[in-house]
Amino acid sequence: MLICLMLGIDSWISYKTSPYIYTNIAALPTRPIGVVLGTSKYIRGGGYNEFYKQRILGAIELYRQDKIRYLLVSGDNALLSYNEPITMRKDLLKAGIPSSAIVLDYAGFRTLDSVVRANRVFDAQEFTIITQQFHCERALFIAQYQGISAQCFAVPSPENMTMVRVRELFARINTFLDLYLLHKEPKFLGPVIPIIQLPKENENNVLSP
Template identity: 35%
Template sequence: MKFNLKLYWLWVAVWAALGVALIFGCEWRIATEAEGRCVNEVKALPDVPVAVVLGTSARLADGRANLFFLPRMEAAAALFKAGKVKALIVSGDNGTQGYDEPTEMKRVLMQMGVPEAKIVCDYAGFRTLDSVVRAKEVFGQRRVIFVSQRFHNARAIYLAGAFGIDAWGLNAADVPVALSVKTFLREKLACVKAVLDVNVLGTQPKFLGEKVAVPVE
């Protein structure tokens, strides 16, 4: 059979269009779910028992500072000091030896004036879905404020709604796209994965485990 170059490029164009539509459709779905719940000002948030600080590393693999890290910790510290929450869960990846996001997050938050007794580490927040579901199933929270950059908060709020959690997001200062192109491209795929996890795959956290008390008194 003779190769039809026009037909080949037609199929390439069709699949590319479907891929773009899927990405933007998932982003729209997540943005719609999070509308009005991602805010930049602490005072715009309700009082809830606990905030979940979504994990990120202080440094990149090449040793450079992660520009998302400090703004996220500053936002979490400001939220706690304003009295909007009574405790913080720092949820991140500690899946490999020598890599420990929660402990570093806790250390920096303590330097910023958050009492050690009010910070609980979630060492199994390997991905956002894990952090969200574990906040409810392991740490017993049904109303939370997520602390991260806006794009991340929106996805966490979407996931929270799917798992029966009433959630808001405090947006940390963002990073210009030009300085974090990989992160923003990866987020587009993460939005697709989140929608598929909820509506198609039925994805669950890698680990749950025993209940952990959070000091909210």
């Protein structure tokens, strides 16, 4: 019974969010802000994280094709040696994205934090989330529950997704509980700083929690 319930929630999340997920850039509606969900650049034991790589490449392509004007890079900065937003910013700058188009959210500790803070802290009324398909579904489910207008550009996933998909099943159950039973909020909120009102010449568009 429990397994059926878990699989039912998993399928329901996929069904509810599927109309708002795009894989074709040409079909993707233009939005002012793209939210890049953070992950580690490298995997344990060494090697490049393909999830990270594809999210950065997707963000670069959306910006170059004028599908977004600003990139909000949201992730964890739990340690001095581990800072997802700064790492993403460095790689975006190397690709030629101007500093004025990159905004950092250091308090994107979880998907819920990243999605809700994009709306409440950075005043993003409509935005495009950039991540893999399975993650798109969970992020959009959070946005829908919160009444946030969001869509997602699904970037490619690695070939071997079995264990990732198993972990995602449990992450979705946790998200369901967080929203409907525990009514979780982001760890940090703070003052509202609208992204689209930040001056373009500002070279340090950064918000700390």
